[in-house]
Amino acid sequence: MPEVREFALPDLGEGLTEAEIVRWLVAVGEVVAVDQPVVEVETAKAVVEVPCPYGGVVTARFGAEGDEVPVGAPLVTVAVGASAASAVHGAAGADEAGEPERSGNVLVGYGTAAPAVRRRRLRPAPVPSGSALGDGHGDGLGDGPVPATGPAPVSTAPEPGTVPVISPLVRRLAREHGIDLRRVPGSGPRGLILRADVERAVRAARTAAPAPAPQGERIPLRGLRGAVADKLTVSRREIPDATCWVDADATELLAARRAMNEHGGGPEISLLALLARICTAALARFPELNATVDTAAREIVRLPAAHLGFAAQTERGLVVPVVRDAHARDTAALSAEIARLTAAARAGRLKPAELTGGTFTLNNYGVFGVDGSTPIVNHPEAAMLGVGRIAPKPWVHGGELAVRRVVQLSLTFDHRVCDGGTAGGFLRYVADRVEHPAVLLREM
Numbered sequence: 001m002p003e004v005r006e007f008a009l010p011d012l013g014e015g016l017t018e019a020e021i022v023r024w025l026v027a028v029g030e031v032v033a034v035d036q037p038v039v040e041v042e043t044a045k046a047v048v049e050v051p052c053p054y055g056g057v058v059t060a061r062f063g064a065e066g067d068e069v070p071v072g073a074p075l076v077t078v079a080v081g082a083s084a085a086s087a088v089h090g091a092a093g094a095d096e097a098g099e100p101e102r103s104g105n106v107l108v109g110y111g112t113a114a115p116a117v118r119r120r121r122l123r124p125a126p127v128p129s130g131s132a133l134g135d136g137h138g139d140g141l142g143d144g145p146v147p148a149t150g151p152a153p154v155s156t157a158p159e160p161g162t163v164p165v166i167s168p169l170v171r172r173l174a175r176e177h178g179i180d181l182r183r184v185p186g187s188g189p190r191g192l193i194l195r196a197d198v199e200r201a202v203r204a205a206r207t208a209a210p211a212p213a214p215q216g217e218r219i220p221l222r223g224l225r226g227a228v229a230d231k232l233t234v235s236r237r238e239i240p241d242a243t244c245w246v247d248a249d250a251t252e253l254l255a256a257r258r259a260m261n262e263h264g265g266g267p268e269i270s271l272l273a274l275l276a277r278i279c280t281a282a283l284a285r286f287p288e289l290n291a292t293v294d295t296a297a298r299e300i301v302r303l304p305a306a307h308l309g310f311a312a313q314t315e316r317g318l319v320v321p322v323v324r325d326a327h328a329r330d331t332a333a334l335s336a337e338i339a340r341l342t343a344a345a346r347a348g349r350l351k352p353a354e355l356t357g358g359t360f361t362l363n364n365y366g367v368f369g370v371d372g373s374t375p376i377v378n379h380p381e382a383a384m385l386g387v388g389r390i391a392p393k394p395w396v397h398g399g400e401l402a403v404r405r406v407v408q409l410s411l412t413f414d415h416r417v418c419d420g421g422t423a424g425g426f427l428r429y430v431a432d433r434v435e436h437p438a439v440l441l442r443e444m
Contacts, residue, residue: 273335309358
């Protein structure tokens with residue numbers, strides 16, 4: 001009777017404790033020669049072929065492709081002895097005394113002398129499925145004897161084109177989630193792919209955005225649009241701005257404008273001109289906001305004249321014409337100059353001098369039908385007043401609830417030139433004059 005020998009997974013070097021079965025090279029019932037590779041396994045370092053130190057007939061295989069096998073667990077059992085070895089070139093598996101031939105190829109844990117002591121199993125060895133001559137993965141005795149081959153040395157170096165992994169667990173994880181390891185950058189030593197690398201690739205695959213849409217229209221930031229973009233960027237980068245706002249009852253302001261236009265006898269006074277007149281009076285009361293900051297000298301420069309800019313929307317984009325010496329103009333003069341500059345802006349005929357030199361800006365975004373905004377300071381100025389739409393709203397007037405025309409005013413200011421008390425005082429001054437425009441007559 002032939003002797004059945006068990007061949008366990010040897011330690012393939014560097015203290016490895018497990019390997020993954022990649023591919024079986026023999027089937028149950030096949031005849032193997034001494035040192036013939038019987039299985040291909042993947043360790044933390046490389047994919048290697050493991051040769052069997054016994055010659056004979058394979059009677060069982062333990063584990064399927066993809067299974068993890070601990071060092072010391074059985075891989076195959078081989079029937080060896082005179083009768084079994086005679087099938088291998090007459091008697092390749094036995095010597096003259098009838099003893100089974102052992103491997104002359106040295107593996108860690110195996111040698112050419114007495115059999116080495118088997119390593120302690122890390123977990124119970126898997127039980128072969130099927131009968132002693134069949135494992136459920138092949139077809140019994142196979143297709144017949146396979147000619148014996150010569151000794152096959154074992155190499156633990158990665159084969160050309162092998163994907164570097166840190167553990168068989170990594171390859172299994174990648175396979176389960178459909179990750180191509182060739183596209184995963186390794187973060188371990190010498191580019192080894194770690195489990196964290198695969199998990200990162202899995203998360204990226206799950207959250208991957210859909211295919212990018214076709215390229216949209218690309219509009220260069222140049223000309224007027226580019227100049228505006230540059231100025232706004234400088235403002236946000238250099239100015240530590242803050243915004244405060246308040247609602248005001250503009251009912252009386254609208255009534256005052258209507259009276260001016262009905263009884264004035266001159267060109268129509270615009271609402272923007274009335275707001276501009278209020279702003280110049282407020283700047284005279286709070287000169288801290290009619291200023292700029294000299295960053296190089298680390299100085300606040302308070303300016304003697306108020307050159308009032310106002311935002312004007314044109315077909316070419318947003319421009320800010322400047323009313324020179326606005327503090328020295330009355331309401332009618334302000335209205336006329338604003339009308340002239342607005343017409344020139346929409347016609348594209350503004351001169352460079354009419355677009356520069358402002359010290360404070362008034363932005364009436366209420367014409368777009370919005371209630372509020374947080375303006376961006378027009379660098380290098382120190383503040384901007386924003387005006388929302390004037391809309392009928394419930395309001396307490398004279399101690400009673402009434403429908404009044406309400407407007408939201410917002411002030412964005414450079415916090416370097418003043419604190420919130422000054423900015424709040426300025427905004428409150430403007431709101432009070434919006435609610436009671438007749439008070440301006442006493443201050444003119």
